[in-house]
Amino acid sequence: MHIQQIEIDNFKSFSNKTIIPFEQGFTTISGPNGSGKSNIIDSILFCLGLSSSRTMRAEKLTDLINNASKRREASVSIMFGNTDASDDEKVIVTRKIKDSGASGYGSTYYLNGKVATLTEIHDRLSQHNISPGAYNVLMQGDVTGIINMTAMERRKIIDEIA
Amino acid sequence: MHIQQIEIDNFKSFSNKTIIPFEQGFTTISGPNGSGKSNIIDSILFCLGLSSSRTMRAEKLTDLINNASKRREASVSIMFGNTDASDDEKVIVTRKIKDSGASGYGSTYYLNGKVATLTEIHDRLSQHNISPGAYNVLMQGDVTGIINMTAMERRKIIDEIA
Amino acid sequence: KLNAFLTAFENVDNNFQEIFAELSDGEGHLVLTNPSDPFNGGLTIEARPRGKRMQRMEAMSGGEKSLTALAFVFSFQRYMPAPFYAFDEVDMFLDGINAEKLAHMVKRQSEAAQFIVVSLRKPMLQNSDRTVGVTQKRDGVSKVTGVMLQHAS
Amino acid sequence: KLNAFLTAFENVDNNFQEIFAELSDGEGHLVLTNPSDPFNGGLTIEARPRGKRMQRMEAMSGGEKSLTALAFVFSFQRYMPAPFYAFDEVDMFLDGINAEKLAHMVKRQSEAAQFIVVSLRKPMLQNSDRTVGVTQKRDGVSKVTGVMLQHAS
Numbered sequence A, B: 001m002h003i004q005q006i007e008i009d010n011f012k013s014f015s016n017k018t019i020i021p022f023e024q025g026f027t028t029i030s031g032p033n034g035s036g037k038s039n040i041i042d043s044i045l046f047c048l049g050l051s052s053s054r055t056m057r058a059e060k061l062t063d064l065i066n067n068a069s070k071r072r073e074a075s076v077s078i079m080f081g082n083t084d085a086s087d088d089e090k091v092i093v094t095r096k097i098k099d100s101g102a103s104g105y106g107s108t109y110y111l112n113g114k115v116a117t118l119t120e121i122h123d124r125l126s127q128h129n130i131s132p133g134a135y136n137v138l139m140q141g142d143v144t145g146i147i148n149m150t151a152m153e154r155r156k157i158i159d160e161i162a
Numbered sequence C, D: 001k002l003n004a005f006l007t008a009f010e011n012v013d014n015n016f017q018e019i020f021a022e023l024s025d026g027e028g029h030l031v032l033t034n035p036s037d038p039f040n041g042g043l044t045i046e047a048r049p050r051g052k053r054m055q056r057m058e059a060m061s062g063g064e065k066s067l068t069a070l071a072f073v074f075s076f077q078r079y080m081p082a083p084f085y086a087f088d089e090v091d092m093f094l095d096g097i098n099a100e101k102l103a104h105m106v107k108r109q110s111e112a113a114q115f116i117v118v119s120l121r122k123p124m125l126q127n128s129d130r131t132v133g134v135t136q137k138r139d140g141v142s143k144v145t146g147v148m149l150q151h152a153s
């Protein structure tokens, strides 16, 4: 069970719809400062509902929509699967945000194409040990955070997984 | 006016008396993790009274004394001068700490070999724009600190130098 | 609830001792500041790089802290394995030798789970199976360029 | 007191605009959140890397934030020049190109002041006049090894 593909559309610096295939094993992502590497990590956090807008460096959710395009909606879709699994064993999680200007904004989750609640997404993912408390996503600066946190905060990490 | 020599004796990981000569221009310090590079920077902060024990990663001042040796005192001496200046134009700042166990500890400053108060040291140094508020010493992690500080804290940096 | 915590703590501590020994050249362990009443205390990390004395994490060098924190994260990851891990530049403080050790550990772990690691460091890139390149032209639009396969070795 | 502050702020802002343009490929300036009553407000940094929109520092990438923060430090250093500067691994977040730009700037600045810079990065080491090596054997005793002179170029 691994990420087979991440589709990023109009999210942060990815104004073009971008499909990135991923394989099992050990993949690195590299490139110049400001090119968009951390934004790919943010897209995973965004899609799977693993964090708040602040940890994706946005003041509010609509800041995550590409700011250079006229289009005021963004979406990220992640396909999970097994190499030898059939297509109906794949799990596709999608999240869209739409900025309706004065009338606010909307965020919708989809599980395999059907609208789902964040709770349904989290339940499905936590069966595979994917959850905010799992720390399976380490953001730029998180290592320093673990070093600098208080002893109490560090103990709470164990509470989360107990 | 530049640092011509730093003499580190029994301070942190420098259990042997170490004399490091410095020249004008651009000097780099390099070596493996944990070898003692930041400790050299700490020795400058310690000697010139530019920080508290916390920013030198010690819980209390006596933690700065080398913990592997029986000797319970440490000192750092910094010689400032000009390349073409005579010996009597040099400025030597020295600081010693002595751990007397149950009876406490003592920290003494010296200016050109004579006992001086921290205020006298600071007055002498601030004539050359060397002071804690000057930020001329950037420690490991300070850049992140400037990024993460609040707008109010950042403005206070300007208050310090106004 | 206390039992659940103590079981988790013990497992994570065992993992930490093993992983820390592998990553650094020393030994470390986790410490509950209030062992009789853990929820009223915290968790600290004590480690002793080889040849040095036991010290609390706060006193270590930048690279040593980084390695210790990573060993800690890997310890509870190993307790609750996830199908994928995504790391964003976790090798910044490490010198060449430690960056290499970390890359080897990720390579070994990647047989059991998928690792997606953002890095600018050669040891990490060279130990990975493939590298996804990200670039931007002057217009600020991110673009994923080809996937570079590393030498199979 | 207000005048002293505004004079300092104006000078630092001018320095920042110049230094930021030199270090990054864009433009930036300092902003007082409360210009009519500065002591009841803060200071934020707005910058626009070339081709991108103006953004507050918090939204930038790791390397962009680092470069911006360094430009800020250099701006008030230039206002109140000190005889020496000591930097401990300030180039950690920077990619190869930005690390090179930073090293060139330090080299130029070092004609007027002494720079002592701890670094593990090649661009920084190669641009310096000399490198002081620090090592430790297994006994944890720090030792300064010879000074390596860079190629004069």
Ligand SMILES: Nc1ncnc2c1ncn2[C@@H]1O[C@H](COP(=O)(O)OP(=O)(O)OP(=O)(O)O)[C@@H](O)[C@H]1O
Pocket (backbone or CB within 6 Å): A011, A012, A013, A014, A031, A032, A033, A034, A035, A036, A037, A038, A039, A040, A063, A064, A065, A066, A067, A068, A140, C140, D049, D052, D055, D059, D060, D061, D062, D063, D064, D093
């Ligand atoms: N909503 C948005 N629209 C367009 N661009 C954005 C948006 N949000 C962020 N960006 C841009 O994305 C860029 C940052 O990308 P990212 O943080 O992924 O860089 P990075 O490759 O991780 O760089 P580094 O190596 O410095 O960490 C910034 O320059 C920022 O201007």
Ligand SMILES: Nc1ncnc2c1ncn2[C@@H]1O[C@H](COP(=O)(O)OP(=O)(O)OP(=O)(O)O)[C@@H](O)[C@H]1O
Pocket (backbone or CB within 6 Å): B011, B012, B013, B014, B031, B032, B033, B034, B035, B036, B037, B038, B039, B040, B063, B064, B065, B066, B067, B068, B140, C049, C052, C055, C059, C060, C061, C062, C063, C064, C093, D134, D140
């Ligand atoms: N009082 C002390 N006595 C002996 N050793 C000490 C003392 N205080 C700190 N140390 C040791 O000094 C070492 C750290 O040195 P320092 O922080 O200078 O390393 P560094 O070269 O900057 O490494 P890095 O590249 O990881 O930042 C630590 O391993 C620590 O154990």
Ligand SMILES: [Mg+2]
Pocket (backbone or CB within 6 Å): A037, A038, A039, A140, C088, D061, D062, D063
């Ligand atoms: Mg980044």
Ligand SMILES: [Mg+2]
Pocket (backbone or CB within 6 Å): B037, B038, B039, B140, C061, C062, C063, D088
């Ligand atoms: Mg250091």
